[in-house]
Amino acid sequence: MRITLSTSALPTSALSARARSIGAVVVGAALVAVALTGCSTSDQTAAAGGSTRSIETLYGSVDVPTSPKRIVAIGFTEATTLADLGIKPVGRTNYIPSLDAYDTFFKDIPVVEDANANPDLEKIASLKPDLIVGSEFADKADKAAFAKLSAIAPTAIFEWKPAAANWENEAAGTAEAVGRTADLDKLKADYAAKAAEIKASYQDYLSTHTVDALSGDVDNWYLDGPTSAPGRVLGDAGARLGAGAGQKDGYVQYSPEQYGILADTDLIFVSADTTDDATPVTSNAVFATTKAAKAGQVVQSAHFYSGSYQMANALLADFSKALAAHAG
Template sequence: MNHTRPALGAALALALALALSACSSDDGGSAAKPTAKASGSHTVDTAMGGVKVKNLPERVVVLNTAGLDSAITLGIRPVGATGPGAGSGTEQPFPSYLPASKTKGITEVGERNNPDLKKIAALKPDLIIGDKAHDGRRYKQLTAIAPTVLTGASDAAWKQNFRVHADALGEKTRARQVAATYKKHAAAVTKAVGGAGAAARTEVNIVRFVAGSDIRILGGRTPAATVLSDVGLGRPAITKQARGGLSYDVGAERIGRADADAIFTSTYGNPGLAQVAEATTSGQWRGIRAVRDSRVYNVNDELWAQGVGYTAAGQILSEVESDLGV
């Protein structure tokens, strides 16, 4: 049995709004403040070396979901951000798990893999945030527009990257508050699923159906998997075989390898091209423990497979608590 939820239910939306209000300005806008501190600058340690930035940048452009999540989490509304691009399965310019009220008014500046440098320059940013894997090759062009802060990969290092973003945005104090709140939330979810012992004995898989590609059993280095780890949930042995710690790929005929006590499933792109029906109507699928026990939960791919940052992680925690809580 598959349990399906809307991308952002009313209760979750309320919880998120309350969480964000604790660390955001009333209007959700820039973090700029009319203080002496705002007129100074400081150096941020980035994947490209030290970068000098304004203490409190006022016009921020973000080139990845991690940067957008960080800014929104810290109560900052960027002036520009890249969109997901073709094939993402969504017509929305920004991730649906982020509150629309917080992304309203942000200018889309091209696709994630192909940002429009002219649109970025036209926004007159005083800070650009991205990552080395995607933006390293255009670093010189970006730095010609504004100081550019690039982090490493958006995987298990997402908390470290958040700290870099917070430093660049002049919000290190607020970032520590966010991290502390998340830690308490994770501890509460551990308690809700029966405590540390019960959590460790519960093997959980994340299975992603991808249009035009193999089915992915997500490994321990994906952001969502690190959230499961923070709760203390167990992971099946197959996840240790994930390539680069990211995914172990199988065809529909080998879906039985996803066996676990509980499974969270998501779909990227057209389900008809993602082997969803082929996999979930097979005998192997019916033999999976989570399927037999009705502990398969269909979740939002933009959140569980594409979401990176504390706002995404907080929502995943809430869903884990709702679905696995005892």
Template sequence: MRKKALRRTTLFLLSLTAIIVFSITACNSKILWLRPAKINSTIVQTDQSSLAQKSAATKIVSHTLGQVEIPVHPQRIVVLDGSFFLDPLLALAIKPVGAATCPYCIKSDTLNQFDADIPLVGHWEQPSLEKILSLKPDLIVGHIWQKQYYALLSAIAPTVMIDTDSEVDFKKNLKYLAAILDRSDRAEEILAEYNQRIQKFRQQLGEKLKTKTVSVLHLYGSGPTVHVYGSDFAPYGQVMIDAGIPLIPAYKKLKGYLEVSLEALPDWDADILFIDVLRKTDSEKLKSLSFLKQPIWSTLKAVQNDRVYAVSWASTVVGPITANQLIDDLYRYFATIDEDQ
């Protein structure tokens, strides 16, 4: 569970190698709903006055642990993950009144633009029931791996548990949350805008990408321990496939995640290599990048060609807002692709 939970952690490192950032129109033209000013102006204000005016109407919704009766229009939502649930809710213009946090994680810089004033309700592995109760929520949203708190949380407010360990499809999660919150039309608009950006990316860079291969390695610890993720294991993989990023053939057979020995690193080599570091503690240990000097790393084609980049996609791409940020990143990294010739 801890390893799976790591994909929701947030962390950002600087590039391992310097790259030239080109100004591309599609990259810079952020879609309207992604702008902080737009979200903040349309956000649902869940204060005491709105709580007093909310409708008493309820409905039955299904979730991983069964069915539960929730308000038709919840006004005071608490989320037990301040990234994975926060991203789609903010995209839907819904601002929670409280969120659990991961103290050893660094949140996406993109999400940090929107959530600085959301009260914290403790550690996501041990949320504070007292703090949650004090916020008077009318809906609580959590992960299935937090189910040991379900009975206690349900005594505070209707609680919905989502099986995000086995379901990392950010589009499906967005649609589910939108459905129970009566925002399905908005979700369809968000996904339509996402698809338009994806198609524009493929039209502009698709031909260039046909001649290249791409690989993503995930690092833990100072060793480091190396893992690779299948496209079914983290939301960023879904975005890369949508964008037509030419991952090496080995990824097509991969389900879940796989630990890779140093001796097997050449099997995951590519023209362009992304190094994903997941945890705050790992980032401190790996800042020197000394592991790249080990003989086995120096044999990799991407290392020799200076096409290795540090990213935080597995930990920060968690919903539609950060998925759109990843599209911007892809423009930036692949803008100079012809310089490899």
């Protein structure tokens, strides 16, 4: 049995879609099925075994093993949360955020997707998981597809929101599913302490200057708002958004001619792995007229779309470094 997803509605921007389309494709593909080809899974169904406990998920109450041993993560938020907790899944989604610690951690873990980034249920079943974790948009919940996953192993699916807006809730759900809530609480406290330190250290600058976060390519760019993952992380560290402050959506798409809305922003973060990757944004003539560009206060970060506390801490580190360089 394989779940197949049409990708015709995906954004065309690789940079901006990198994490945003993951929610619709890599994370959600196992649940947003447009075609199912069948095969027998009766001999592949993983029995949870031992004691179970009930947790709340997007699909209601689900009984999961008290101490799962063989976990498959079909979402990057769930996979990276497991990594933060020191738990190696037996199978994972192909997309994992770029972080040295994750590159090493996930290197030898089988990917449970085909060449088209569609989760392969045969591969998942062959790993004999006792728990499957992932996420999905609430309005695209597919009970039939969920049932196919649940026939393999108890499946905990948590709500995904655009721009990884509720990554902390997904992390909490994953930790609860594997019985490690107390350990996640320690990671959360460490993150909060780091954010508070930055906020206190640069209080004067942050109270008088604005920050915006965006990603883009030559065709479009995307401005993050306060509910997006970068908006929330930067906000926890005291950032006041400029042009993105009033956005209700996690991100809003604009054309290159509209970079002027960033005219008065003091510090701009661009989602990019390298300076060259940021060039489609930074080389734009309109972007060059912004206050931040003129003052050389444009920085890039490869850690925008936090799906875990390690990623959030990495963005905090980028923010702290930028403030040290530009807030003087």
